[in-house]
Amino acid sequence: MAEVSLYENALKQFGKAADIMKLDPNLREVLSYPKRELTVNFPVRMDDGSIKVFTGHRVQHNVARGPAKGGIRYHPNVTLDEVKALAFWMTWKAAVVGIPYGGGKGGVKVDPSPLSIGEIERLSRRFFSEIQMIVGEDKDIPAPDVNTNAQIMAWYMDTYSMNMGHSVLGVVTGKPLDVGGSAGRTEATGRGVRIAAEEGLKFMGDNPADATVAVQGFGNVGSFASKLLKDEVGCRIIGVSDVSGGLYNPDGFDIDDLIRYRDENKALIKGYPKGEAITNDDLLAMDADVLIPAALENAIDENNAKDVRARIIVEGANGPMTPEAEDIIAEKDIFVVPDFLANAGGVVVSYFEWVQGLQWYFWDLEDIRKALHKIMKESFSSVVNTARKYDTDMRTAAYLVSIERVATATRLRGIYP
Ligand code: NAD
Numbered sequence: 001m002a003e004v005s006l007y008e009n010a011l012k013q014f015g016k017a018a019d020i021m022k023l024d025p026n027l028r029e030v031l032s033y034p035k036r037e038l039t040v041n042f043p044v045r046m047d048d049g050s051i052k053v054f055t056g057h058r059v060q061h062n063v064a065r066g067p068a069k070g071g072i073r074y075h076p077n078v079t080l081d082e083v084k085a086l087a088f089w090m091t092w093k094a095a096v097v098g099i100p101y102g103g104g105k106g107g108v109k110v111d112p113s114p115l116s117i118g119e120i121e122r123l124s125r126r127f128f129s130e131i132q133m134i135v136g137e138d139k140d141i142p143a144p145d146v147n148t149n150a151q152i153m154a155w156y157m158d159t160y161s162m163n164m165g166h167s168v169l170g171v172v173t174g175k176p177l178d179v180g181g182s183a184g185r186t187e188a189t190g191r192g193v194r195i196a197a198e199e200g201l202k203f204m205g206d207n208p209a210d211a212t213v214a215v216q217g218f219g220n221v222g223s224f225a226s227k228l229l230k231d232e233v234g235c236r237i238i239g240v241s242d243v244s245g246g247l248y249n250p251d252g253f254d255i256d257d258l259i260r261y262r263d264e265n266k267a268l269i270k271g272y273p274k275g276e277a278i279t280n281d282d283l284l285a286m287d288a289d290v291l292i293p294a295a296l297e298n299a300i301d302e303n304n305a306k307d308v309r310a311r312i313i314v315e316g317a318n319g320p321m322t323p324e325a326e327d328i329i330a331e332k333d334i335f336v337v338p339d340f341l342a343n344a345g346g347v348v349v350s351y352f353e354w355v356q357g358l359q360w361y362f363w364d365l366e367d368i369r370k371a372l373h374k375i376m377k378e379s380f381s382s383v384v385n386t387a388r389k390y391d392t393d394m395r396t397a398a399y400l401v402s403i404e405r406v407a408t409a410t411r412l413r414g415i416y417p
Pocket residue numbers: 189216217218219220221222241242243244280294295296297316317318343344346
């Protein structure tokens with residue numbers, strides 16, 4: 001069987017929205033290609049003295065609205081096709097929340113788990129030097145992704161700064177707080193999910209303070225979304241799960257207590273005493289007002305979609321529903337806040353980090369939270385209004401909003417020369 005190209009799949013989603021909005025065929029042609037693809041093969045000296053060559057990519061899909069933005073991942077399955085698709089999606093994610101970025105993504109084909117810290121540092125510094133010709137604070141701004149973290153971003157920033165001869169904070173985001181990171185970055189994606197859930201409940205005519213919520217995945221996104229929905233909105237979090245299984249408590253969990261338990265138990269919630277043990281499938285089928293898949297892609301598939309009872313799904317994870325599941329969920333009239341809107345809080349606060357780095361002026365946490373709230377609320381409204389205008393679902397509407405913005409910028413800038 002021919003291998004399915006992730007990029008071809010991404011183009012199909014784009015094509016569906018482009019058809020609905022009757023996108024000018026010339027713009028469709030331009031937006032169907034990444035602007036720039038760089039592949040580098042680079043040597044790294046390993047601890048035993050041997051030299052290994054690694055392959056990495058950096059792709060910029062579209063930069064009509066601003067510099068490219070997107071993470072860099074370290075994973076053995078990284079391919080150029082995957083990086084192209086991820087860069088393509090970043091274009092729409094930045095556009096749907098209206099921040100002045102285009103889409104970019106990078107990756108190195110490597111399993112970092114057996115590497116020493118020193119090997120990871122040398123690999124990171126050499127890779128960043130190799131892609132230096134296309135990245136930069138006004139060109140392309142990477143960030144963490146799968147298997148990369150704040151320490152690696154600090155090495156990237158330092159490498160670029162060494163090569164330039166002066167510190168350049170704005171070249172990457174997701175840095176540690178002590179070297180130009182932003183307040184509120186860690187909670188940002190969960191906070192964005194909390195805002196999307198509250199707006200979804202209001203849209204459905206519910207009082208958010210009375211809502212019950214089930215959350216799959218209790219990592220960065222799931223635990224912050226749970227905590228903030230409970231503390232700030234007043235929701236009852238009646239179900240949570242992670243890779244070790246799920247828990248049910250009809251009275252609602254004490255999320256701070258559960259986070260403490262998780263942190264003392266190898267990052268797992270298994271065995272937490274104040275809840276009934278359930279499976280991940282039970283969690284997805286829970287009778288809650290809101291379901292937040294915040295673990296993995298394809299968690300909701302054609303087998304379990306029919307059992308979903310929530311009236312609202314807020315996609316914290318990227319791609320948590322298969323296309324087959326999505327059809328079933330649509331038939332059940334469940335209101336879905338799509339991933340690239342619901343989980344955009346992280347990239348929005350990355351944007352704030354970049355702005356702060358460019359100005360060497362740092363905001364306090366309250367300013368960050370207020371600005372994120374405003375952007376998430378306005379983005380939600382523009383997608384809802386577009387869904388109404390075109391009588392379509394929220395995911396298609398989110399594409400329509402973002403394609404319109406990128407197409408307009410591309411048209412206004414014109415084709416050079
Ligand atoms: P994380 O590693 O901190 O947490 C992942 C959680 O999912 C863990 O609790 C883990 O136990 C659980 N999990 C893993 N496999 C599972 C399974 N089979 N069933 C149930 N639970 C399972 O990751 P994260 O940063 O919270 O990211 C979660 C999702 O959100 C991913 O899809 C990620 O791409 C997406 N996302 C994250 C961010 C961010 O800023 N962290 C931004 C945008 C999107």
